[in-house]
Amino acid sequence: MTHLVIVGNGISGVTVARHVRKRSDMKITIISAETKHFFSRTALMYAYMGHMKFENMKPYEDWFWEKNRIELVFDFVSKVDTDSKKLSLKSGKEISYDKLVLATGSKYNKFGWPGQDLDGVQGLFSWQDLELMEKNTANPVNRAVIVGGGLIGIEMAEMLLTRKIPVTFLVRESRYWGGILPLEEGTLVKRHILEHGIDLRLNTELGEILPDENGRVRAVITKDGTEIPCQFVGLTAGVSPNVKFLEDSKVETGRGILVNDYLETNVPDVYSLGDCAEIKTPEGERNRLEQLWYTGRMQGEVLAKTITGERTIYERGIWFNSAKFLDIEYQTYGQVFGELREGEAKFYWEHEDHKHCLKVVFDEKSHVVIGLNVFGIRLRHDVCEKWLKEQRNLEYFLENLVEANFDPEFYESFEQSVADAYNTQFGKTLKAKTKKGFFASIFG
Amino acid sequence: MNATTPYFEETHEHKDLSGVKKIGLALVSLGFLLLFVSASGIAKEQPTLFSILIFGSIMVGTLVYVLPQLKEGPAGIKNNNIFFDSMTSKGAAAWVAGIFITGFYVLLYWFPQYLENWIRILDPLSFALSGGPASQWFLYGTFYTIAVVFMGVRMIVKYRHNRYQIIRTASVMFFQLGFGFLIPNILKAFNQPEFYFTYFWPLKYDYLFPNSFEWLMSSGGIGIFMFFWGAVMTFIATPVLTYFFGKRWYCSWVCGCGGLAETLGDPYRQLSDKSLKAWQIERWMIHGVLAFITVTTIIVWLNSSFGGGILGDLSNQFSQTYGFLIGAAFSGVIGVGFYPIMGSRVWCRFGCPMAAVLGIIQKFWSRFRITTNGGQCISCGNCSTYCEMGIDVRAYAQRGQNIIRASCVGCGICAAVCPRGVLKLENGKVEGRYELNDYVKV
Numbered sequence: 001m002t003h004l005v006i007v008g009n010g011i012s013g014v015t016v017a018r019h020v021r022k023r024s025d026m027k028i029t030i031i032s033a034e035t036k037h038f039f040s041r042t043a044l045m046y047a048y049m050g051h052m053k054f055e056n057m058k059p060y061e062d063w064f065w066e067k068n069r070i071e072l073v074f075d076f077v078s079k080v081d082t083d084s085k086k087l088s089l090k091s092g093k094e095i096s097y098d099k100l101v102l103a104t105g106s107k108y109n110k111f112g113w114p115g116q117d118l119d120g121v122q123g124l125f126s127w128q129d130l131e132l133m134e135k136n137t138a139n140p141v142n143r144a145v146i147v148g149g150g151l152i153g154i155e156m157a158e159m160l161l162t163r164k165i166p167v168t169f170l171v172r173e174s175r176y177w178g179g180i181l182p183l184e185e186g187t188l189v190k191r192h193i194l195e196h197g198i199d200l201r202l203n204t205e206l207g208e209i210l211p212d213e214n215g216r217v218r219a220v221i222t223k224d225g226t227e228i229p230c231q232f233v234g235l236t237a238g239v240s241p242n243v244k245f246l247e248d249s250k251v252e253t254g255r256g257i258l259v260n261d262y263l264e265t266n267v268p269d270v271y272s273l274g275d276c277a278e279i280k281t282p283e284g285e286r287n288r289l290e291q292l293w294y295t296g297r298m299q300g301e302v303l304a305k306t307i308t309g310e311r312t313i314y315e316r317g318i319w320f321n322s323a324k325f326l327d328i329e330y331q332t333y334g335q336v337f338g339e340l341r342e343g344e345a346k347f348y349w350e351h352e353d354h355k356h357c358l359k360v361v362f363d364e365k366s367h368v369v370i371g372l373n374v375f376g377i378r379l380r381h382d383v384c385e386k387w388l389k390e391q392r393n394l395e396y397f398l399e400n401l402v403e404a405n406f407d408p409e410f411y412e413s414f415e416q417s418v419a420d421a422y423n424t425q426f427g428k429t430l431k432a433k434t435k436k437g438f439f440a441s442i443f444g
Numbered sequence: 445m446n447a448t449t450p451y452f453e454e455t456h457e458h459k460d461l462s463g464v465k466k467i468g469l470a471l472v473s474l475g476f477l478l479l480f481v482s483a484s485g486i487a488k489e490q491p492t493l494f495s496i497l498i499f500g501s502i503m504v505g506t507l508v509y510v511l512p513q514l515k516e517g518p519a520g521i522k523n524n525n526i527f528f529d530s531m532t533s534k535g536a537a538a539w540v541a542g543i544f545i546t547g548f549y550v551l552l553y554w555f556p557q558y559l560e561n562w563i564r565i566l567d568p569l570s571f572a573l574s575g576g577p578a579s580q581w582f583l584y585g586t587f588y589t590i591a592v593v594f595m596g597v598r599m600i601v602k603y604r605h606n607r608y609q610i611i612r613t614a615s616v617m618f619f620q621l622g623f624g625f626l627i628p629n630i631l632k633a634f635n636q637p638e639f640y641f642t643y644f645w646p647l648k649y650d651y652l653f654p655n656s657f658e659w660l661m662s663s664g665g666i667g668i669f670m671f672f673w674g675a676v677m678t679f680i681a682t683p684v685l686t687y688f689f690g691k692r693w694y695c696s697w698v699c700g701c702g703g704l705a706e707t708l709g710d711p712y713r714q715l716s717d718k719s720l721k722a723w724q725i726e727r728w729m730i731h732g733v734l735a736f737i738t739v740t741t742i743i744v745w746l747n748s749s750f751g752g753g754i755l756g757d758l759s760n761q762f763s764q765t766y767g768f769l770i771g772a773a774f775s776g777v778i779g780v781g782f783y784p785i786m787g788s789r790v791w792c793r794f795g796c797p798m799a800a801v802l803g804i805i806q807k808f809w810s811r812f813r814i815t816t817n818g819g820q821c822i823s824c825g826n827c828s829t830y831c832e833m834g835i836d837v838r839a840y841a842q843r844g845q846n847i848i849r850a851s852c853v854g855c856g857i858c859a860a861v862c863p864r865g866v867l868k869l870e871n872g873k874v875e876g877r878y879e880l881n882d883y884v885k886v
Binding site for chain 1: 456457458517518519520521523524525526527528529605606607608611688714718719720815817818819820822823824825826828829838839842856859860863864865868869870871881882883884885
C-alpha cells in the first residue's frame with residue numbers, strides 16, 4: 001500500500017491528509033514536533049488572552065484521526081533522504097515513504113539585531129512560542145516593545161494589553177502595515193492603535209537590544225538612539241519558510257521549497273505547500289510565497305487530487321484575505337496595493353467614527369474595479385468575487401453594495417453615505433440600493 | 445518622548461477604574477450579607493427598609509461594577525481572561541457559586557419553610573403589586589427578574605458595538621420584567637388568574653392540562669382568553685413564527701429561561717460541551733422529555749375524559765413524576781444551579797420540550813440559518829467556544845456549510861465573536877439552505 005508521509009500538521013498538511021483520505025485508501029502518516037494534534041494557529045492569541053483553551057483550538061476531536069486512519073507521529077524530522085525515500089527522526093526512528101509532503105510552515109524572522117537571542121526576546125508562530133511567551137511575561141513586565149508593524153505585531157500588542165502590559169510598537173514604515181495598506185487605511189488603523197493606548201512609533205527601527213546582568217532584555221535602543229526600557233521584546237518583522245532541515249537533501253530550496261504550479265518539487269514524489277513552499281513563476285517575476293491560512297488550505301485541496309492521481313494545477317483565483325486590527329475587522333478582495341499602480345484610480349469613503357471605511361481601486365479609464373479594502377463592514381465573499389470576475393465598474397459596486405453586505409441584522413446601513421461620498425468626489429448623482437423593507441425581508 | 449515620531453495624535457491613556465468596580469462588588473456583597481442577616485427574622489420588623497437595602501445595594505452595586513466598562517477602552521469583543529478566572533472557568537469560585545445556587549433551588553422547591561424570613565421581607569412589594577403576601581415564587585420571581593434586568597445591562601454594555609445583541613437583550617429584559625413578573629402579579633391584584641402569556645405548552649406543560657382548562661374556563665372572559673391564547677401560541681404561533689424566524693424568536697428573544705441564560709448565564713456560555721458525544725446525548729434527552737410530556741398530557745386528558753375511571757391513579761403519577769423530575773429538578777435545580785459548571789443552557793439544550801418542538805420545526809421547515817461567508821473562515825474556534833448550545837459552529841464554517849441545527853437558539857454570539865466576518869444569522873428561502881458554498885472543497 002502506498003504510504004503518504006506528511007511533515008507538518010498545520011492547516012496545509014492536515015488538509016492534504018483529509019482530502020487524500022476522502023479520495024484514497026493509502027496509508028497516511030503526519031509527523032509533527034509541535035503538538036500531537038492539529039490546532040488552529042490563528043487562535044494562538046486567543047489562548048494567551050484567556051478567550052480559549054487548547055481544547056477549543058483543535059478543529060477536530062482527538063478520535064477523528066484514528067477514525068480516519070491518519071497516523072500521528074509526534075517527532076522531529078531531522079533528515080530527508082530522497083534516494084532511499086527515508087526520513088530520519090530525532091528520536092532515532094526512521095520512516096519510509098512512497099510519497100512525501102513537506103508542509104513545515106514558517107519561522108519568525110530575526111535580522112541579526114544585536115541582542116536578538118536574549119531572554120525575553122521572541123517572536124510568535126508556534127505553540128512553543130506561545131508557551132515561551134507565557135514564561136517571558138510571567139514575571140512583572142513594565143513595558144514590552146514590539147518590533148515590526150504587521151499582523152502578528154498588532155496581535156501581540158493586543159495579547160499583551162490583556163495582561164495589562166504597556167506596549168511600545170516600533171514600525172519601520174511611515175504607516176502601519178505600510179507595504180500592504182494604503183495611506184488612508186493605515187491612518188485609520190493607526191488612530192485605532194493609539195486609541196488602545198499603544199505607544200506607536202512610526203518611522204522607527206530597532207537598533208539594538210540591551211541585556212541586564214542575567215542576560216535578560218532590559219531595554220532596546222532605536223536606530224535614532226532612543227533607549228526604551230523594557231522587559232519583553234516581540235520580534236514580529238515577518239516570517240520565512242522553515243526549510244533548514246532540508247539543507248543536506250536533494251530537494252531544491254530558495255527562500256522556501258521550490259515548487260511548480262502543481263506543488264511538485266524537483267524530486268519525484270516529493271511535494272510542498274503552504275508557508276514553506278515557494279511557487280516558481282515565469283521568468284522575470286518574483287517567486288510567490290503564500291503565507292496565509294486560506295492559501296494553505298486551498299493548496300491542500302488541490303495537492304490531494306494530484307497525489308491521488310488527478311494531477312491538478314493550483315490557481316489561487318481572485319485574491320481575498322482578512323484580518324482584525326484590535327476591534328476593527330478588515331477584508332480585502334481583488335488587488336489593492338499600498339500605492340496605486342500605473343493606470344489605477346481610487347475611491348475612498350470613511351465613516352465619521354473612523355472605524356468604518358471602504359477603498360475601491362479601479363481602472364482609471366474603464367472604471368472596472370480591480371480590488372477593494374473594507375474596514376468595520378462585513379462583505380460577502382461570493383458577491384465580491386462574482387462582481388470582480390464580471391469586471392463590474394465602480395458605480396455598479398457602489399450602487400449594489402447592499403447586496404454584498406454581510407453585517408449582522410439591525411446594523412447601521414452605510415450604502416447611501418458611501419454613494420454620497422462618491423457623488424461628491426466624482427460629481428455624480430448615484431443612489432445606492434437600500435435594504436429590503438420589513439415585509440420583503442420576511443416573505444422575500 | 446521621541447521627537448522624530450511623526451504622528452499627530454497622542455496615545456490615548458485609559459483610566460484605571462478597577463477601584464470603582466471594587467466598590468460595586470462590595471455593594472453587591474453587602475446586599476447578600478444583609479440577605480443573610482435577614483434570614484434570622486430581624487428583617488420582618490422592617491421589611492420595606494430591608495428590601496430596599498438588600499435589593500438596592502445588589503442592583504446599584506451591579507451597575508457600579510458594570511458601567512465603568514464603558515470608559516475602560518473601545519467597544520469590541522473582550523472575552524479577556526475568561527479561562528483564567530476561577531468563576532468562569534470551573535474553578536473553586538464556580539463550584540461555590542454552583543453549589544450555592546443549586547442549594548437555593550432545592551430549598552425553594554422542596555423546603556420553602558427555611559426561606560420564610562426572606563419571603564416575608566418581600567411582603568411590601570408583593571402587596572403593592574398583587575395585593576397579597578409574598579410566596580416563595582414571588583421571592584424567586586423577584587430574584588430572577590433582577591438578575592435578568594441587571595445582568596442584561598451588563599450584556600448590553602459588553603456588546604454595545606453590536607445592535608443585534610442590544611435589541612435582543614432589551615427584548616428578554618422587557619419580556620421578563622413585564623410578562624414574567626409585573627403582569628402576572630398585577631392580574632392577581634385584579635382577582636384574575638396569575639397567567640404567564642410568554643409560556644406555553646409544552647414548556648409550561650400544565651397550561652394544556654385539564655385542570656388548567658377548568659381553572660381558566662371558570663375565571664370568566666379573561667380566563668377563556670388565556671386558555672385560547674396558550675393553545676393558539678402552541679399550535680399556530682409557534683410553527684408560524686419559527687418558520688419565518690427560526691426558534692430564536694422564542695428562545696433568545698422572549699423566553700424567561702432563555703432570558704436568564706443570556707444575561708446571568710452569559711459569563712458561562714463557553715462551558716458548554718462541544719463534543720459529538722454531548723450532541724448524541726442531547727438528542728436522546730431532549731426528544732425523550734418531549735415524548736414524556738406528550739404522553740403525560742394525553743394520559744391526563746384521557747383520564748379526565750373518562751372521569752378517572754380507567755387509568756385510575758396512573759395519570760396522577762405521570763404528571764407528578766414529570767413535575768418533580770423535569771419541571772423542578774431539571775429545569776430549575778440543574779438548569780440554573782449548574783450554570784457555573786456546565787454552561788448556561790443545560791436545560792434548554794438537554795431538557796426543554798418547547799426547545800425540542802421549536803428545534804424540529806427549525807431543522808425541517810424554517811427560513812432561518814446561519815450563513816458562512818465564502819472561504820473566509822480561519823478555523824480559530826471562537827464561534828464554537830462561545831456557542832452556549834455546544835454546537836461546533838466551526839465544523840460547519842470551515843466547510844462552507846450553513847449552520848442549520850435544531851438546537852441553535854439564534855443568540856448571534858458566534859457571529860459577534862467571529863474575527864473574520866464569516867457568520868451571519870439570516871432568514872431566506874427554504875430551498876437550497878442546506879447547500880454548501882463553493883469556496884471550500886469539503
